[in-house]
Amino acid sequence: PPSSLTPPNSYLCVCVCMGYANPAQSAGGIHTRLFSRAFIVAEPDDFKRVVFVSAEIGMMSQRVRLEVLKKLKSKYGELYRKDNVVLSGTHTHSGPAGYLQYTLYLITGKGLIQSSLNAIVNGIMKSIDIAHQNMKRGRIFINRGLVEHSQINRSPFSYQQNPESERIRYSSNTDKEMVLLKMVDLKGEDIGLLSWFAIHPVSMNYSNHLVTSDNVGYASYLLEEEKNKGLLPGQGSYVAAIAAANEGDVSPNTKGPHCINTGESCDNPHSYCPIGGAQMCVTTGPGLNMFDSTRILGQKLYEKAKELSMTAFQEIEGPIFSAHHWVNMSDVTVQLNSTHTGKTCKPALGYSFAAGTIDGTGFFNFTQGSLEGTPFWDGVRDFLLTSPSNETQECHKPKPILIPTGELSKPYPWHADIVDIQIITIGSLAIVAAPGEFTTMSGRRLREAVKNLRMNVIVAGLCNVYTHYITTYEEYQAQRYEAASTIYGPHTLSAYIQLFRAVAKSIAKKTVHDLLKGPEPPLFNISNTNLLPKVFDLTPLNKSFGDVLQDVQLQYRGVSISSMTDHTFLTVEKYDNSSGNWQVLYNDASWETRFHWKKGVLGRSTARIEWYIPQTAEPGVYKIQYFGHYKPLLGQVNSFNGTSSVFEIVRL
Numbered sequence: 001p002p003s004s005l006t007p008p009n010s011y012l013c014v015c016v017c018m019g020y021a022n023p024a025q026s027a028g029g030i031h032t033r034l035f036s037r038a039f040i041v042a043e044p045d046d047f048k049r050v051v052f053v054s055a056e057i058g059m060m061s062q063r064v065r066l067e068v069l070k071k072l073k074s075k076y077g078e079l080y081r082k083d084n085v086v087l088s089g090t091h092t093h094s095g096p097a098g099y100l101q102y103t104l105y106l107i108t109g110k111g112l113i114q115s116s117l118n119a120i121v122n123g124i125m126k127s128i129d130i131a132h133q134n135m136k137r138g139r140i141f142i143n144r145g146l147v148e149h150s151q152i153n154r155s156p157f158s159y160q161q162n163p164e165s166e167r168i169r170y171s172s173n174t175d176k177e178m179v180l181l182k183m184v185d186l187k188g189e190d191i192g193l194l195s196w197f198a199i200h201p202v203s204m205n206y207s208n209h210l211v212t213s214d215n216v217g218y219a220s221y222l223l224e225e226e227k228n229k230g231l232l233p234g235q236g237s238y239v240a241a242i243a244a245a246n247e248g249d250v251s252p253n254t255k256g257p258h259c260i261n262t263g264e265s266c267d268n269p270h271s272y273c274p275i276g277g278a279q280m281c282v283t284t285g286p287g288l289n290m291f292d293s294t295r296i297l298g299q300k301l302y303e304k305a306k307e308l309s310m311t312a313f314q315e316i317e318g319p320i321f322s323a324h325h326w327v328n329m330s331d332v333t334v335q336l337n338s339t340h341t342g343k344t345c346k347p348a349l350g351y352s353f354a355a356g357t358i359d360g361t362g363f364f365n366f367t368q369g370s371l372e373g374t375p376f377w378d379g380v381r382d383f384l385l386t387s388p389s390n391e392t393q394e395c396h397k398p399k400p401i402l403i404p405t406g407e408l409s410k411p412y413p414w415h416a417d418i419v420d421i422q423i424i425t426i427g428s429l430a431i432v433a434a435p436g437e438f439t440t441m442s443g444r445r446l447r448e449a450v451k452n453l454r455m456n457v458i459v460a461g462l463c464n465v466y467t468h469y470i471t472t473y474e475e476y477q478a479q480r481y482e483a484a485s486t487i488y489g490p491h492t493l494s495a496y497i498q499l500f501r502a503v504a505k506s507i508a509k510k511t512v513h514d515l516l517k518g519p520e521p522p523l524f525n526i527s528n529t530n531l532l533p534k535v536f537d538l539t540p541l542n543k544s545f546g547d548v549l550q551d552v553q554l555q556y557r558g559v560s561i562s563s564m565t566d567h568t569f570l571t572v573e574k575y576d577n578s579s580g581n582w583q584v585l586y587n588d589a590s591w592e593t594r595f596h597w598k599k600g601v602l603g604r605s606t607a608r609i610e611w612y613i614p615q616t617a618e619p620g621v622y623k624i625q626y627f628g629h630y631k632p633l634l635g636q637v638n639s640f641n642g643t644s645s646v647f648e649i650v651r652l
Contacts, residue, residue, distance in 0.1 A: 018058035018100075019093025020206040020360040021108040027096060028209035029596040029608075030569060031291075032217060033589035034095050035234060036120075037241040038127035039183070039194050040135060041320060041426055048320040050424040051085045051131075052194065052431065052460070053124055054241035056213040059089040061100040062416055062465040063112075066523050067121045072128065080128070083324035083512075086424055086433045087124065089462040091244050092201045092214045093360070096120075100466065101524050103414040104405055111530040134237065138191055141182040142429065142456075143312035147304045148176065150297055151199050153440060154251040154283065154358050155482055157269040157369070161474040162441050174198060174250050174440050178304055179458055182312040190227060192239040193309050196458050197301060198247040198440065202359045203285050203294040210594060215252055216242040218298025221591060223305060233589035242301055244461035246434070246443020248469050249482050252297050253283040257358040269478070270369045271358050278367045283358040295591075318427030321507045326518030329419045329467065329488050330406055332495040342491040345395035346406025347415035348388060349468075350484030351377070354402055357481045368480040373400035396489050399479055405487065411526075415487055418521035420464040421499045423450070425507055430455040432500055433463035438470045439482055442493050445472065449497045450504045465521070470496060537630035538603040545630050546642035549606060552624065555648045568627060569595050570609050575621040575646070582623065586611065603633075607642075619649050 017025045034056040042049035065087050072080040097105070098113025099120050106112060153159050153173040160167075167173075180195035201214035213220070219242045221233060228236025257266045259273035259280045266273045266281035273280035285293025332344040351370040356362030381387070381402060388404035405414035422433040430450055438446060438459060447457045469485040476483045476490045486492050506512045539545055568587035576583050588595050596608040609624055624644040631637045 016097045016108075016110050017094055017206075017209075017211075018097035018109060019091070019095070019202070020356075022206045022360065023108075025206045026209060027094075027211050028598060029211070029594065030588045031094075031210040031212040031594050032221065032591060033233060034092070034211060034213055034217070035220075036124045036127040037220070037239050038124070038131040039192065039239070039241070040128070040131045041140065042135065043320050044137070048322075049079070049084060050320055050322050050426065051080060051128060052243075052424070053085070053087045053127060054194070054243040055087065055089055055120065055124055056092055056217050057089045057095045057099070057120060058091060058093060058097070059462040059466040060087045060464055061105075062521055063101040063523065064099055064117070064120055064124070065420075065464050066521065067117075068124050068128075071121070071125050075129075076132075082420070083422065084322035084424060085128075086422060086431065086460065086463055088243050088433070088460050090201055090213065090216050090242070091247065091437075091462055092212065092217060093206070094204050094208055094210065094212045094214060096211070098530075101412065101526060102416060103408065103410075103412050104403075106412070106526070106529060112526045113530060114527055136185050136191070138183055138185045140316045140426065141184070141312035142314050142316050143180050143182065143308040144177055145180075145304055145308050146176045147178050147197060147300060149254065149286075150300050151176070151250045151252060152254050152256060152283070153249050154257075155249045155368075155439075155475070155478075155480045156267075158439075158471065158475040158478040158480045158483060159249065159441060161478050162472055163474070166441070170444070175246060175443065178301070178308060179245075180305060180308040180312065181316070182309045190238060190309070192241075193223065193305060194241050194243065195305050195308070196243045196245040196460060198245040198250045198443070198461075199252050199297070199301075200247050200250055200359060201252070203252050203297055204290050206360050208290060210596070212294070215294050215297040216244075216301060218294055218591060219301035219305060222298065222302040226306075232584065232587055240305065242305065246438040246440060246446075246459050247461055248437035248439035248442065248471070250440060251283060251357075251359050252293070253285045253359060255284045255286065257281050257283045266358075269480075270367045271355075271480075272367055277365060278355055279361045279363075281358055282361060316427045316429055320424075320426055321512065322422070322424045323503045323507050323512045323515060324420060324422040325503070325515045326418050326520060327421050327499055328417050328519055329492075329495065330417045332488075332499070334491045334494045334498055336491070336494060342494065343395065343489075344491055344495045345489030346392050346404070347417070347487040348392055348396050348399070348401045348405055348489075349403040349487060350396070350399040350479055351402045352479050352481050352484035355481060355484075368484075369478060370400060370484070371398050371479055373402070377402065398477060399484060399489075402484075412524050413522075416465055416467060416521065418519050419467055421496075421503055422464065423500065423503050423507060425455065428454070428456050429458065430504060430507075431458045431460050434459050434461050434470075434496075435463055435465045436467040436470050437461060437482075438493075439472065439475060441472050441475065442470050445493065446497055446500060449501050453501070453504045453508050455504065455508075536603045536633045537605060538633075540604055545628065545640040546626070548642055548644055550608075552644045552647040554645070555650060569607075570627070571625045572611050573623050573625065574618065575623075613649065617649055619651050621646050621648055623647070
């Protein structure tokens with residue numbers, strides 16, 4: 001089964017969410033749990049194997065990967081290594097921050113939060129352990145299919161910069177194809193599925209304060225719920241993952257950009273509204289609200305994955321290979337053609353990075369498509385940080401540099417220089433571990449470059465280390481958000497294509513042993529960097545921890561009601577007349593429940609539990625329980641629980 005990544009109870013509700021970089025988006029409860037799903041494929045003689053992990057977090061971090069690899073080596077020796085283990089994040093924007101070690105993320109995530117980091121590392125490790133312990137002989141089948149009406153390109157004006165001769169080869173400005181691997185045992189019984197699809201998990205916008213795996217997570221939830229009947233989320237042997245692909249410029253908010261104050265379209269190169277500017281230009285999903293949009297899109301992905309799994313008959317056979325080396329991405333010479341070369345740059349973020357996207361707008365007066373800086377913000381940058389060197393400015397043109405991260409080193413480097421270049425293959429299938437967010441056309445070019453070496457290629461996004469976005473050279477010239485966030489400059493994609501082709505060639509020619517190891521990435525000693533406020537808890541007068549403040553009704557009619565790792569904050573339980581026991585039907589990982597935590601004044605916090613009763617709920621007697629922790633001003637963390645009155649569900 002998948003392994004929970006949600007931080008322990010006593011820390012969950014004080015973490016910042018990772019993805020939108022919005023300081024106001026702190027976690028205040030749970031809608032769905034976050035899980036790590038591990039898949040191990042080995043040759044029959046068990047001589048070679050590969051691991052792919054899809055973790056429901058914002059992105060994979062270099063620190064998480066290094067710590068997981070260290071634990072794997074300690075437990076399994078050389079069985080699981082940097083070359084045959086791929087760690088990928090789904091890119092939910094409603095998971096905890098605080099697990100990336102570079103200064104930019106320490107600022108937005110309010111430090112390196114040890115509880116979040118440990119929960120993610122241990123959760124990934126546990127999922128690999130479970131997969132390792134439950135390996136069995138089996139077969140793998142591959143299938144592909146289109147998922148319609150689920151995405152839009154959020155930077156179509158950038159996409160249009162690509163050559164027309166290239167664009168006419170494709171029917172859409174997004175990749176609509178889902179690629180799926182179906183895994184069965186020798187009896188033909190389903191073990192699990194692993195699929196890739198290009199979509200941003202941002203159906204839940206930055207006004208959300210509940211931890212959630214978003215649209216792709218809900219699809220996994222439905223697939224596992226169907227196969228693991230009668231079990232709670234995270235239980236059961238069947239595992240299904242919808243992993244990230246080249247989703248860099250792909251939005252699930254299909255209604256398109258509009259001005260929230262006037263309703264008019266803001267589908268223009270700067271995503272700008274006449275009244276209110278860029279901050280008024282947003283896009284929304286197909287549903288009535290963000291929860292409904294998440295449900296609709298998750299259902300679409302679930303239905304397509306289920307269909308592809310049922311019709312997957314093309315078997316994958318052949319040997320397993322893996323190859324990896326580290327590269328200093330700030331100093332790669334790129335052979336552009338037979339006569340010209342280019343170079344990557346020291347990392348830097350452009351002005352349009354601060355503008356955000358139509359999925360989540362930025363701050364102040366920044367707009368997408370900015371090709372020039374301003375004296376005011378240049379002055380603020382120079383005063384607070386540093387002025388970018390002439391060399392860096394020249395290298396990044398036409399990007400106006402807002403934050404020269406590659407020239408900032410205090411208290412730690414602001415961005416990674418050392419990046420993983422990794423490919424694993426299963427038969428003729430190559431999985432390219434992309435270390436960031438490739439746009440639609442960038443992913444296509446990378447896929448074609450490796451495919452030319454007679455491999456079927458999957459570009460798996462957000463793997464191993466986060467390096468922001470990767471646009472094409474042409475898209476880079478437009479300097480919308482994705483281009484401004486292409487941190488190694490205009491030749492970033494060309495560099496990656498060159499590097500991944502070299503690794504693919506080493507696999508094809510069986511010369512992997514000749515690959516240079518490359519410069520090893522650092523592991524900074526920053527375990528005590530925590531910028532979150534200290535926590536303590538008190539009760540209101542004449543109240544105890546666990547007291548019910550607003551109880552359930554005694555009876556509900558029909559179903560239209562408005563209203564910790566290895567542990568749960570809540571249970572919905574039904575009384576079983578035959579056994580005389582209470583049976584847990586839902587917990588905090590269930591789609592039907594929502595757990596809200598609100599911190600009041602003087603340490604007096606409250607928890608609110610909502611259960612959206614499904615149509616399948618059986619009539620009977622129920623109760624809701626809450627399991628919490630409190631920390632006094634002096635002393636240790638203590639546990640408690642609160643229980644509602646019993647209530648009844650009756651048929652209409």
